[in-house]
Amino acid sequence: MIVPSSNTALEPATTQLIQNRPDINVHFTRIPVRAITLDGGGAAFDIDTMMSAARLLADAKVDCIAWNGTAGSWLGLEHDRQICAAITQETGIAATTSTLAILQACQDFGVSALACATPYTRDVVDAITQEYGRHGLDVVSHAEWELTDNTSFAEKTAGEIAELLLAASKDAPETRAAQAVALICTNVDGTTVLSEVEKNLGIPVIDSIAATLWWALELTGTDARVPGAGMLLQQGWLRHRAKTLVTELRNRTGCDRTTVRIDDAALGLHVDLCAAESCAPGVRSIQHDPSLDQRKLETVSWVEEHRKMLVQPAFTEPPYPPQALREVYGVSAQVLGPVEREGQLAAWFSAHSIAERPWTDEDLAAMTQAQRELSTLLNDN
Structure with a gap:
C-alpha cells in the first residue's frame, strides 16, 4: 500500500482488520501529502511519484499494489486508472486505488444514490460530487469538517466520526434517499464505528480504508471476508x-x-x-x-x-x-x-x-x- 506521508490512521486500522488473518501480509511505503486542497498544495499525486513508491513495494514481491488515498475522487478516475496502468505495466503487479475500490463497492451493492462524509472543504466535496456523477453516482447529501491539514483528520474521535457519518445522510431528499454512505478519506478511521452506524441507518457504510483492503484482496483472489467490520467486508465477497x-x-x-x-x-x-x-x-x-x-x-x-x-x-x-x-x-x-x-x-x-x-x-x-x-x-x- 502506498500511503500519504501524513496519514496516521490507515496503517493501524488495516493492521487491526487483518489481525486474525495470518494468511495476509500488508506492506507500506509513503509519498508526500500534507494538505488536501484543489490546488494540490503539499501533495504529490503525480504518476512519477507513485511509480517511485510502487517500485519499492514491487521489490517485496507483493501480489497487489494499492494507492491508499482518495485523491482520484476529485482529480478523476482517469487519473487513478493511469496510475494503475503504469504500475502494472512496469511491475507486472495488479494495482488499484481507494477511489476505484469505493466505486467498485457502490457497483456491487447496487448504489446509485450516495451520501458522502469527508473531512474536506466544500470545494473539494463539490469536485467529488461532479466526478462521481460522471460515473453514475448521485451524491444526494453530504457532511464535511471543512479541514485541509491532513494530520488533523486523524485527530477526530470515534464519536465524532460516527456523528459525521450520520449527518451525511441526514439531509437526503425523501424522493432520493441515500442507499449507502461513503467515508471518503483514508486518514479518518471509520472502521471501528461501521457496524454501529450501519445498524442506525440501515444502509452500508463504505469506509475508504476498509474498501481499499477489500478490493486489493479481491484482486489477488484472496478471501476478503473480515467478520464484524461492516457490510462491505462481511458481504462484499458474495x-x-x-x-x-x-x-x-x-x-x-x-x-x-x-x-x-x-x-x-x-x-x-x-x-x-x-x-x-x-x-x-x-x-x-x-x-x-x-x-x-x-x-x-x-x-x-x-x-x-x-x-x-x-x-x-x-x-x-x-x-x-x-x-x-x-x-x-x-x-x-x-x-x-x-x-x-x-x-x-x-x-x-x-x-x-x-x-x-x-x-x-x-x-x-x-x-x-x-x-x-x-x-x-x-x-x-
Missing part, C-alpha cells in the same frame, strides 16, 4: 460474485432485468432486498425496493414447494407474480431459478422481460448455470 452472475445471466438471455435474492442471516442478507441486480439501459431498478414480503408471494411459494425453475412466457395462469411487479415495473414475463442450501430455499434468480416472450432452451441453460454457480458459492462457504 455480492461481487453475485453481481457477475446476474450480469452474465442478463447478457446471455437478452432479458431486461436479472436479480438474485439471498437469505443468509450470518451475512446480514435477506430476500426482501436483492443481493445483486443487472438492468438493461433505461430499465428501472428494483434492487432497493423492500415493499414486498418475498416469501409470501404466490410465485415464490410455488418455487418453494416445487424446488424447480418457474418459466412464465406470459402471466396468463397461476402462479401469478405480484401486481406491483407488473404494474409498477412493467414486467410481462419471467423465469425464477431456485438455489438450495442444506435442504432450504436459500436464494433465487429472477429474469424479467418487459414484453411477453418465449424462454428458449439457451435461456434456461443460462439460468441453470447461474443456479449451479451460486449453489457452489453458498454451499462451499
Whole structure:
C-alpha cells in the first residue's frame, strides 16, 4: 500500500482488520501529502511519484499494489486508472486505488444514490460530487469538517466520526434517499464505528480504508471476508460474485432485468432486498425496493414447494407474480431459478422481460448455470 506521508490512521486500522488473518501480509511505503486542497498544495499525486513508491513495494514481491488515498475522487478516475496502468505495466503487479475500490463497492451493492462524509472543504466535496456523477453516482447529501491539514483528520474521535457519518445522510431528499454512505478519506478511521452506524441507518457504510483492503484482496483472489467490520467486508465477497452472475445471466438471455435474492442471516442478507441486480439501459431498478414480503408471494411459494425453475412466457395462469411487479415495473414475463442450501430455499434468480416472450432452451441453460454457480458459492462457504 502506498500511503500519504501524513496519514496516521490507515496503517493501524488495516493492521487491526487483518489481525486474525495470518494468511495476509500488508506492506507500506509513503509519498508526500500534507494538505488536501484543489490546488494540490503539499501533495504529490503525480504518476512519477507513485511509480517511485510502487517500485519499492514491487521489490517485496507483493501480489497487489494499492494507492491508499482518495485523491482520484476529485482529480478523476482517469487519473487513478493511469496510475494503475503504469504500475502494472512496469511491475507486472495488479494495482488499484481507494477511489476505484469505493466505486467498485457502490457497483456491487447496487448504489446509485450516495451520501458522502469527508473531512474536506466544500470545494473539494463539490469536485467529488461532479466526478462521481460522471460515473453514475448521485451524491444526494453530504457532511464535511471543512479541514485541509491532513494530520488533523486523524485527530477526530470515534464519536465524532460516527456523528459525521450520520449527518451525511441526514439531509437526503425523501424522493432520493441515500442507499449507502461513503467515508471518503483514508486518514479518518471509520472502521471501528461501521457496524454501529450501519445498524442506525440501515444502509452500508463504505469506509475508504476498509474498501481499499477489500478490493486489493479481491484482486489477488484472496478471501476478503473480515467478520464484524461492516457490510462491505462481511458481504462484499458474495455480492461481487453475485453481481457477475446476474450480469452474465442478463447478457446471455437478452432479458431486461436479472436479480438474485439471498437469505443468509450470518451475512446480514435477506430476500426482501436483492443481493445483486443487472438492468438493461433505461430499465428501472428494483434492487432497493423492500415493499414486498418475498416469501409470501404466490410465485415464490410455488418455487418453494416445487424446488424447480418457474418459466412464465406470459402471466396468463397461476402462479401469478405480484401486481406491483407488473404494474409498477412493467414486467410481462419471467423465469425464477431456485438455489438450495442444506435442504432450504436459500436464494433465487429472477429474469424479467418487459414484453411477453418465449424462454428458449439457451435461456434456461443460462439460468441453470447461474443456479449451479451460486449453489457452489453458498454451499462451499
